[in-house]
Amino acid sequence: MGRIALLCTDFDGTLTSIEDKGRCIPELSAALQAIRENGALWLINTGRSLQHAIEGISQLEAPFSPDFLVVNERHIFQRNGKNSSEAASWEPLRDWNQTCDLRHEELYQIYSEAFEEVRKWAAIHPQIQLWEPDGRIEGVVADSESSMDLLVDFLLTLRQSFPLLSFQRNSVYLRFCHCDYHKGSTLLRVAQEIGIASTSILAAGDNHNDLQMLDPTYAGYLVCPSNSVPEVRAKVALHAPFGFISSKKFGAGTAEGIWKFLQ
Numbered sequence: 081m082g083r084i085a086l087l088c089t090d091f092d093g094t095l096t097s098i099e100d101k102g103r104c105i106p107e108l109s110a111a112l113q114a115i116r117e118n119g120a121l122w123l124i125n126t127g128r129s130l131q132h133a134i135e136g137i138s139q140l141e142a143p144f145s146p147d148f149l150v151v152n153e154r155h156i157f158q159r160n161g162k163n164s165s166e167a168a169s170w171e172p173l174r175d176w177n178q179t180c181d182l183r184h185e186e187l188y189q190i191y192s193e194a195f196e197e198v199r200k201w202a203a204i205h206p207q208i209q210l211w212e213p214d215g216r217i218e219g220v221v222a223d224s225e226s227s228m229d230l231l232v233d234f235l236l237t238l239r240q241s242f243p244l245l246s247f248q249r250n251s252v253y254l255r256f257c258h259c260d261y262h263k264g265s266t267l268l269r270v271a272q273e274i275g276i277a278s279t280s281i282l283a284a285g286d287n288h289n290d291l292q293m294l295d296p297t298y299a300g301y302l303v304c305p306s307n308s309v310p311e312v313r314a315k316v317a318l319h320a321p322f323g324f325i326s327s328k329k330f331g332a333g334t335a336e337g338i339w340k341f342l343q
């Protein structure tokens with residue numbers, strides 16, 4: 081294990097919270113500043129859309145701008161301008177994003193039967209709402225965590241017949257995806273772009289959609305704040321002493337994890 085060359089953080093619940101009004105608290109600012117001075121780049125890896133992520137970055141008022149951005153848990157952007165609050169400053173990694181979109185087009189074509197199964201299941205479970213922005217089922221919103229647990233059980237069974245089908249869960253929200261596209265694979269692609277090994281990456285996250293990047297395959301140092309879901313805490317604990325579960329919430333917890341592995 082060596083110097084941390086890349087910090088990869090989730091956004092909501094990891095950098096900020098509603099309690100913090102989306103702002104970067106002073107403890108986190110100090111930790112970010114320290115890891116930056118140590119030479120690390122910063123990737124924000126989120127399930128937010130590009131526009132929503134940019135709004136969040138603007139509201140965050142971090143001491144410096146992230147260098148890379150992953151949105152929708154799958155599309156990669158690199159900052160090429162100073163002003164991270166402008167969409168024009170974010171350049172897509174074209175090869176990755178285009179292939180990603182193509183794989184998802186194919187997924188919906190070859191797995192129409194799987195999505196029909198989802199539609200049938202939703203019809204008899206009114207506690208979940210399908211999200212179909214362009215006539216295809218992109219995701220689901222559930223009325224509670226337990227309703228989402230039920231849906232996840234159903235989807236895990238469905239996946240046995242449709243192995244390319246995967247999903248990203250973030251609390252009561254879920255987005256369908258191709259199994260090759262998640263926060264772990266996007267982190268790997270960014271690491272390749274920079275030319276660094278997983279052993280020099282610190283990843284921090286709090287929810288189910290962070291599980292794939294919170295893995296020694298993709299990051300040598302793993303951090304989660306105390307508000308993390310039990311599955312995330314369990315996975316980070318497995319990687320001790322290079323996995324750290326903070327006793328502090330949100331940005332304060334992430335800051336504590338950064339300090340721990342920076343020293």
Ligand SMILES: [Mg+2]
Pocket residue numbers: 090091092093094285286287
């Ligand atoms: Mg989160």
